[in-house]
Each structure stands twice: as C-alpha cells, then as structure tokens.
Amino acid sequence: MKLTILTTVLALASGAVLADPVEIETARGPASVEQSPQKVAVYDIAALDTLLALGVTPAGVPEKVYLPRLAEPVAKAAKVGTLFEPDLEALSALNPDLTIVGGRSAPQFDAVSQVGPAIDMTISPNVVGDLRARLAAYGSLFNKQDAADDLTATLDDEIAAVRAEAQGRGTALIVLTNGPKISAYGRGSRFGWLHSALGIPEAYPNLAPETHGDAISFEFIAEVNPDWLFVIDRGAAIGAGGASARETLDNPLVAGTKAAQNGHIVYLDAGSVYVAGGGYTALMTTLEQMRAALVG
Template identity: 45%
Template sequence: MRKIVMNISLFSNGLRSVAVAAVLALAPAASAETLKIEHSSGVTDVEKNPKTVLVYDFGMLETLDMLGVAVAGVPGSAIPPALEKYKSDDFPKIGTLFEPDYEAVNAAEPDLIIVGGRSQSKYAELAKLAPTIDLTSDDKDLIGSVKKNAAILGLIFGKEVEIKAASDKLDGSIEKLRGVAKGAGSGLVLLTTGGKISAYGKGSRFGEIHDIFGVEPADPKLQVATHGQAVSYEYILETNPDWIFVVDRDAAIGQEGQPAAALLDNELVRQTKAWKNERVIYLDSAKLYLTSSGLKSEQDIVDQLTEALSKK
C-alpha cells in the first residue's frame, strides 16, 4: 500500500492560515481516504465523509447543519432555537453537553465524534470509543479559531468551497462593522441570569465586541473572568456607557428567570446615556452564549451589531 501525504492550505485571510495534513491511502479503489486532523486536543485520523457523526457542540452542529451534513446524535438539552429541529426524536440523543451517554454512543457505532467548548473535558473518554476531534474555539483568537474549525469540517465533508465563501463573507462584514463602530461611542456588555448582572470587557468570553469589532470599552479596567464581573445598578450608571449590549443567559438556555429587559428597567439604568438614547441592545443571547463557535452565528452576531450601531 502506498501513501501520499499532502499539506492542504485551505485559505488565509490575515487572521490565520489553516493547514491540515491529509493522508490518502492508495490501495484498492474502495479504500477510504483518511485525513490526519490537528485539533485543540491533539491529532486524529478521520475518515473522509464519515457516515455516522455525533456532535457535542452546538456551534459545530450549526455549521454542519449549514453545510447540509447529516448527524446521528446530538445533546438532549439546551438546544437553541436556531437548531430547534434537532429536538425531534428523529435525532438520537447522546447525553448532554457536559455528560455524554456512553451507552448511546457505543450503540451508535460512530465514525466521528465532535466535541468542543463545554464538552471538551470529555474528549479523552470519548476518544477511546471512536475517532474524536476537539473543535473548541479560542477566546484569544475567536474569529480565527471559528474559521479554522469550520475549515476542518469543510475538509472532512468535502465542503471547502462553501466554507471559504462563508468565511470571506464574515471577514467583509467584520470590516464593515469596525467602520460603523468607529466613533460610535463606548459600550458595556452585560449578562443577566437569576436576577443578577455581570459585566464583560476586553479579553472576556464576549470580548470580541471590543477586541475584534472595535467598540470602545466603557470600562477598560474590567477584570477578565470566566463568569464576568458582578456589577450593580450604581456601577452601570457610574460607567455611563453610550451603548449597553445585553446577553440574557436564562433566555438562552431556556431557563425560567426575570427577563433581562425587566431587570434593567431600573431608575439608575434609566439615567444612563445608553437608555436615554435608546441604545440598549438585546443581543441574540442563544447565539452569543451557545453557538458563537459557529460560523453562521458569528455572521448573525456581526449583522445584528452592524444594524444596531448604524442607527447612531
């Protein structure tokens, strides 16, 4: 059997070049092509166009859905509205983002398992059962890693052209957003959950709004923390941003709780420049919180911000 090793450069856009080594085994005509995939937790040999695919990351599920790739198993809870169809019994449930159902995984006899983000910690156990890749995005290079992971899926499923087109579109949209954000004023990102409010700044899980999209941070000194920095109404007024961007976690995960709009309808918040000028923007929380690792969600986030900031 003869093997040819190829370095395939998928595309480069100034953020990051994506290179994946593909190994093609030239034996009988029926032999499957095998790709050597580099990912966040190592290197895995993956069969080209795998038939039975299990997915433990909603951003990656969104990308596969966009590409028209069928999946054989998905998490059984917290499925976001944009992926509503996967709640159907037509799609076997394989546990949750945090805890796989290993019996269901074994029964599915998968050709490929995809983890990422919240399911990353289960990579080692799942990799014992079937070829597994970890497509966790990198908060320090979010857009670069989102495009890289999408490119990996494009390579595996023969959808490179579609991924490149979507990535190029996202690049152009980000440039447009940066132009709109310039001079738009300061912004403060708030997450609400369980009646509490947290703020997120540069370098945080929602830091792309400042770091990539160019919105001036209202509080440059905000500490970077996984769950943000707990803040009060007094803090919001003292910071007095031109824009407030709101992520409602309870709404994102389908959990009962006080809606963000009601929580922020407070005497002190109403005194901020953002409130007075009708610049409190309720972002698509499911996309920010659950699927921002997906190429389509990032495009939708950029489009929503561009539309909002264009009304400055």
C-alpha cells in the same frame, strides 16, 4: 501484493471504503482524522451550528440543542446524552465514525474517545479566529472546502461592515444577566470579540477576562456610563425562569446612562451568543443584529 488486493476487494464488497486521513487543527492541536466521516456525533452547539451551515447533518446530537432553528434539521438524529453527560451506551450503539466535543462537553473528550475517534473543537475567547479555523478544518474534513471558503468570505465582509459602522460611535459595556445578577465582560473574555474584532472601545477597560465575568452593580453601570450597552440574557438562552434581562435592567441608574438615553441598549440574541457562540450562523446572527443597531 495479493493480500493488499484481497483486502481492498473485501472492503469494497462490504461497502466500507477506507478514507485517507486528513490533518486538521483542533483545540488540542493538529489531529489526523479520516476524511469524509459518514456518521458523526456532535456534543457542541457551536460545532453543530457550523456543520449545518456547511451542509453536514450529524447522526447523533445532545438531547437538547437549545436553539429552535437547530432542532428541526437534527430531529431524526440519535440522542446521545447531554452536553455535560454523554450517554456512552447510546453513542456506542450509534457507532459514529467521529465524535466532536467542545466547550461544555470538552471534559468528556476521554470518555467519548473510548467509543471511537474524537476531536475537541472548543471555541476559545478568540472567537472569530477560531471560527475561521473551524471552517477551514471542517471544509477539509468533509471535503467542502469551497463552501467553507464562501462562508469565510461572507463572515469577513460582515465583520468589515460592522467595524465600519462602529467607528466613532462611542464606547460599550457588555453585560450578562442571570436573573437578578449582572456580570460584565471585556476584551479577552468569551464575549470580548465584540470589542476586539469589531473595534468597539471598552467603556471600562479594566475588566478581568474571567469565564463568568466580573460581578457588577447598577451603580457600576451608572458610573461607567457607556454609550452602548450590549446585553446577553443567560436565562433566556438556556430556557430558565426568573427575571428577564429587560426586567433586571429596568432600573433608574441604568435608565440614566447615555446608552439608555439614546436608545442604545441592545439585547443580543442570547442563544446565539451564549450557547452557540463561535458557531457560524450564530456569529452571523449577532453581527447582523449589531450592524442593524449601529445603523439605526
């Protein structure tokens, strides 16, 4: 008993208050993590996006966060490497209470775990379901359950609104351009939630749920002839050069589709879909853009 009291007194005197662990869901299953970590390093843009929406500002972030709206809130955070290559020396110097990886940085989970506690919050193709789960987890972890519940309610309302607008509006094809190359994505893919969560039928239901999509041609788009074409410009998302999505799709075969003829080619905010996909504000941005297009 005396030892316990002495330990507590010393901890309080040094300013270190031991937090109770909380069990949260992660991409690798349930994990027990100390609640309310004060110093957090984040190597996933979707996680960063959701944490900022909850009012949690990380102490360490990648050198490049890609989306301009994310850069200012973390301008003073320590730079701890990139999404693909963490700087373990910088991370160790930061000495975070918790490190979050996900998606592109998930393969570095074991490496960053050598520095301290880490969790993998990768977003799977079940993007909306995973976002709800991440909001609940972060709400518990950072003692922000009420804020997480409010964001979840707003998300659900927006999804319902977009689903309502999408009813009876025809089929869609989701394409990603990478300079002159074009890939298509269907249900079960990283962008397939646009079909499954929003109730928008696929113009071509036999696409494979591959990470990099199915390579397609202009002839394929013309043959499928979708009512809507939802476009993601990878080059714009990562700041690469080369032909833009608009330039790539400026083609007579695409121009002859129902989507083009009716003004239904929608160029989605590429950073929100491709880089921060599954982040709260990113997903809300996409939903708002989808609803505006469907209403218009």
